[in-house]
Amino acid sequence: MMDEAVRIRLRDIRDNARRALDFLGDRAAEDLEADPLHAYAILHAVQIVGEAAGRVPAEVRDAAPSIAWRASVAMRNILVHDYSFVSKAILVDTVRGDFPALIEEVQRLLGEDQT
Template sequence: MRREFLILSELRDAAIAARDLVGDLSAPDINADPMRRAALLWQFTVLGEAANQIPDGIRDANPQIPWRAASRMRNRIVHGYWDIDVETLVATAADDLPAMIAELEALIGQFT
Protein backbone atom coordinates (compact mmCIF):
# COMPACT_ATOMS: atom_id res chain seq x y z
CA MET A 1 0.00 0.00 0.00
CA ARG A 2 2.93 2.37 0.52
CA ARG A 3 3.74 2.27 -3.22
CA GLU A 4 0.15 3.15 -4.13
CA PHE A 5 0.17 6.04 -1.65
CA LEU A 6 3.39 7.41 -3.16
CA ILE A 7 2.13 7.13 -6.74
CA LEU A 8 -1.21 8.75 -5.89
CA SER A 9 0.63 11.55 -4.08
CA GLU A 10 2.88 12.10 -7.11
CA LEU A 11 -0.15 12.18 -9.38
CA ARG A 12 -1.93 14.70 -7.14
CA ASP A 13 1.19 16.86 -6.84
CA ALA A 14 1.63 16.96 -10.64
CA ALA A 15 -2.03 17.90 -11.07
CA ILE A 16 -1.68 20.71 -8.52
CA ALA A 17 1.49 21.97 -10.19
CA ALA A 18 -0.16 21.96 -13.64
CA ARG A 19 -3.22 23.78 -12.30
CA ASP A 20 -1.03 26.35 -10.56
CA LEU A 21 1.20 26.86 -13.61
CA VAL A 22 -1.85 27.84 -15.64
CA GLY A 23 -3.61 29.88 -12.96
CA ASP A 24 -5.53 32.59 -14.80
CA LEU A 25 -3.27 32.58 -17.86
CA SER A 26 -4.52 31.96 -21.37
CA ALA A 27 -3.04 29.59 -23.94
CA PRO A 28 -1.29 32.49 -25.73
CA ASP A 29 0.20 33.54 -22.38
CA ILE A 30 1.53 30.01 -21.83
CA ASN A 31 2.88 29.82 -25.39
CA ALA A 32 4.68 33.14 -24.90
CA ASP A 33 6.55 31.73 -21.91
CA PRO A 34 8.67 28.76 -23.06
CA MET A 35 9.75 27.83 -19.53
CA ARG A 36 6.17 27.77 -18.24
CA ARG A 37 5.04 25.79 -21.30
CA ALA A 38 7.82 23.25 -20.76
CA ALA A 39 6.97 22.98 -17.06
CA LEU A 40 3.30 22.44 -17.89
CA LEU A 41 4.16 19.72 -20.40
CA TRP A 42 6.37 18.04 -17.80
CA GLN A 43 3.64 18.06 -15.13
CA PHE A 44 1.13 16.51 -17.54
CA THR A 45 3.73 13.89 -18.47
CA VAL A 46 4.32 13.02 -14.82
CA LEU A 47 0.57 12.97 -14.18
CA GLY A 48 -0.02 10.52 -17.03
CA GLU A 49 2.90 8.30 -16.14
CA ALA A 50 1.75 8.09 -12.53
CA ALA A 51 -1.79 7.25 -13.70
CA ASN A 52 -0.31 4.37 -15.70
CA GLN A 53 1.28 2.99 -12.53
CA ILE A 54 -1.94 2.82 -10.51
CA PRO A 55 -2.99 -0.81 -9.98
CA ASP A 56 -6.10 -1.94 -11.84
CA GLY A 57 -7.98 -2.60 -8.59
CA ILE A 58 -7.66 1.03 -7.52
CA ARG A 59 -8.54 2.30 -10.99
CA ASP A 60 -11.57 0.04 -11.23
CA ALA A 61 -12.77 1.08 -7.76
CA ASN A 62 -12.45 4.78 -8.67
CA PRO A 63 -13.86 5.24 -12.17
CA GLN A 64 -14.62 8.90 -11.46
CA ILE A 65 -10.91 9.67 -11.76
CA PRO A 66 -9.92 10.07 -15.43
CA TRP A 67 -6.99 7.61 -15.35
CA ARG A 68 -7.09 6.82 -19.07
CA ALA A 69 -7.45 10.43 -20.13
CA ALA A 70 -4.33 11.31 -18.12
CA SER A 71 -2.45 8.45 -19.72
CA ARG A 72 -3.59 9.40 -23.23
CA MET A 73 -2.54 13.01 -22.72
CA ARG A 74 0.89 11.87 -21.54
CA ASN A 75 1.27 9.69 -24.61
CA ARG A 76 0.25 12.55 -26.88
CA ILE A 77 2.80 14.85 -25.27
CA VAL A 78 5.63 12.32 -25.33
CA HIS A 79 5.01 10.97 -28.82
CA GLY A 80 3.67 14.08 -30.54
CA TYR A 81 5.47 16.87 -28.74
CA TRP A 82 5.94 18.92 -31.93
CA ASP A 83 2.18 19.32 -32.31
CA ILE A 84 0.79 19.97 -28.82
CA ASP A 85 -2.46 21.92 -28.50
CA VAL A 86 -1.73 24.31 -25.64
CA GLU A 87 -5.40 25.34 -25.59
CA THR A 88 -6.27 21.77 -24.55
CA LEU A 89 -3.59 21.75 -21.84
CA VAL A 90 -4.80 25.07 -20.42
CA ALA A 91 -8.46 24.04 -20.53
CA THR A 92 -7.68 20.71 -18.88
CA ALA A 93 -5.61 22.36 -16.14
CA ALA A 94 -8.26 25.00 -15.43
CA ASP A 95 -11.45 23.00 -15.94
CA ASP A 96 -10.68 19.35 -15.18
CA LEU A 97 -7.78 19.19 -12.76
CA PRO A 98 -9.48 20.83 -9.75
CA ALA A 99 -12.07 18.02 -9.58
CA MET A 100 -9.38 15.39 -10.19
CA ILE A 101 -7.26 16.85 -7.38
CA ALA A 102 -10.21 16.67 -4.97
CA GLU A 103 -10.88 13.03 -5.94
CA LEU A 104 -7.21 12.13 -5.55
CA GLU A 105 -7.00 13.80 -2.15
CA ALA A 106 -10.03 11.82 -0.98
CA LEU A 107 -8.47 8.60 -2.28
CA ILE A 108 -5.09 9.37 -0.69
CA GLY A 109 -6.90 9.94 2.59
CA GLN A 110 -7.95 6.29 2.55
CA PHE A 111 -4.27 5.28 2.65
CA THR A 112 -3.30 7.39 5.67
Protein backbone atom coordinates in the same frame (compact mmCIF):
# COMPACT_ATOMS: atom_id res chain seq x y z
CA MET B 1 -4.69 -0.78 3.46
CA MET B 2 -3.15 0.68 0.34
CA ASP B 3 0.38 -0.32 -0.65
CA GLU B 4 2.96 2.45 -0.16
CA ALA B 5 4.03 2.31 -3.82
CA VAL B 6 0.45 3.07 -4.84
CA ARG B 7 0.24 5.92 -2.33
CA ILE B 8 3.42 7.38 -3.84
CA ARG B 9 1.87 7.29 -7.32
CA LEU B 10 -1.31 8.92 -6.07
CA ARG B 11 0.69 11.64 -4.32
CA ASP B 12 2.62 12.17 -7.56
CA ILE B 13 -0.68 12.69 -9.36
CA ARG B 14 -2.00 15.06 -6.68
CA ASP B 15 1.21 17.06 -6.37
CA ASN B 16 1.83 17.46 -10.09
CA ALA B 17 -1.80 18.35 -10.81
CA ARG B 18 -1.44 21.08 -8.17
CA ARG B 19 1.83 22.22 -9.72
CA ALA B 20 0.27 22.41 -13.17
CA LEU B 21 -2.55 24.56 -11.77
CA ASP B 22 -0.06 26.78 -9.94
CA PHE B 23 2.14 27.16 -13.03
CA LEU B 24 -0.90 27.96 -15.16
CA GLY B 25 -2.34 30.54 -12.79
CA ASP B 26 -4.58 32.85 -14.79
CA ARG B 27 -2.63 32.43 -18.02
CA ALA B 28 -4.45 31.73 -21.26
CA ALA B 29 -3.20 29.42 -24.00
CA GLU B 30 -1.99 32.46 -25.95
CA ASP B 31 0.11 33.54 -22.97
CA LEU B 32 1.90 30.19 -22.97
CA GLU B 33 2.97 30.70 -26.59
CA ALA B 34 5.05 33.66 -25.39
CA ASP B 35 6.05 32.03 -22.09
CA PRO B 36 7.96 28.83 -22.84
CA LEU B 37 9.13 28.42 -19.25
CA HIS B 38 5.60 28.08 -17.87
CA ALA B 39 4.45 26.09 -20.89
CA TYR B 40 7.27 23.60 -20.36
CA ALA B 41 6.62 23.36 -16.62
CA ILE B 42 2.92 22.69 -17.18
CA LEU B 43 3.64 20.15 -19.90
CA HIS B 44 6.07 18.28 -17.66
CA ALA B 45 3.66 18.23 -14.70
CA VAL B 46 0.89 16.86 -16.94
CA GLN B 47 3.28 14.18 -18.23
CA ILE B 48 4.01 13.07 -14.67
CA VAL B 49 0.29 12.92 -13.87
CA GLY B 50 -0.21 10.60 -16.85
CA GLU B 51 2.83 8.48 -16.09
CA ALA B 52 1.76 8.00 -12.48
CA ALA B 53 -1.85 7.29 -13.53
CA GLY B 54 -0.59 4.48 -15.74
CA ARG B 55 1.10 2.86 -12.76
CA VAL B 56 -1.94 2.83 -10.50
CA PRO B 57 -3.30 -0.73 -10.20
CA ALA B 58 -6.69 -1.64 -11.64
CA GLU B 59 -8.31 -2.21 -8.25
CA VAL B 60 -7.50 1.36 -7.22
CA ARG B 61 -8.62 2.76 -10.59
CA ASP B 62 -11.87 0.82 -10.20
CA ALA B 63 -12.43 2.50 -6.82
CA ALA B 64 -12.38 5.90 -8.55
CA PRO B 65 -14.30 5.56 -11.83
CA SER B 66 -14.77 9.33 -12.06
CA ILE B 67 -11.06 9.74 -12.80
CA ALA B 68 -10.28 9.56 -16.51
CA TRP B 69 -7.37 7.16 -16.03
CA ARG B 70 -7.04 6.15 -19.69
CA ALA B 71 -7.33 9.73 -20.87
CA SER B 72 -4.55 10.76 -18.47
CA VAL B 73 -2.26 8.07 -19.83
CA ALA B 74 -3.23 8.91 -23.42
CA MET B 75 -2.46 12.60 -22.81
CA ARG B 76 0.94 11.64 -21.42
CA ASN B 77 1.66 9.53 -24.50
CA ILE B 78 0.73 12.40 -26.80
CA LEU B 79 2.87 14.86 -24.84
CA VAL B 80 5.85 12.51 -24.93
CA HIS B 81 5.60 11.06 -28.42
CA ASP B 82 3.73 13.71 -30.44
CA TYR B 83 4.88 16.79 -28.54
CA SER B 84 5.14 18.97 -31.65
CA PHE B 85 1.38 18.66 -32.19
CA VAL B 86 0.33 19.60 -28.66
CA SER B 87 -2.20 22.40 -28.56
CA LYS B 88 -1.65 24.87 -25.74
CA ALA B 89 -5.43 25.38 -25.64
CA ILE B 90 -6.03 21.68 -24.96
CA LEU B 91 -3.31 21.71 -22.32
CA VAL B 92 -4.90 24.72 -20.59
CA ASP B 93 -8.40 23.23 -20.84
CA THR B 94 -7.20 19.93 -19.39
CA VAL B 95 -5.39 21.50 -16.45
CA ARG B 96 -8.04 24.07 -15.62
CA GLY B 97 -11.05 21.90 -16.45
CA ASP B 98 -10.02 18.48 -15.16
CA PHE B 99 -7.32 18.84 -12.54
CA PRO B 100 -9.32 20.39 -9.65
CA ALA B 101 -11.69 17.39 -9.59
CA LEU B 102 -8.77 15.01 -10.11
CA ILE B 103 -7.01 16.42 -7.06
CA GLU B 104 -10.14 16.05 -4.93
CA GLU B 105 -10.70 12.46 -6.01
CA VAL B 106 -7.06 11.49 -5.42
CA GLN B 107 -7.21 13.09 -1.98
CA ARG B 108 -10.28 10.95 -1.28
CA LEU B 109 -8.37 7.83 -2.33
CA LEU B 110 -5.52 8.84 -0.04
CA GLY B 111 -7.93 9.45 2.84
CA GLU B 112 -6.96 13.12 3.07
CA ASP B 113 -9.11 15.95 4.33
CA GLN B 114 -10.30 17.94 1.35
CA THR B 115 -10.94 21.22 3.12
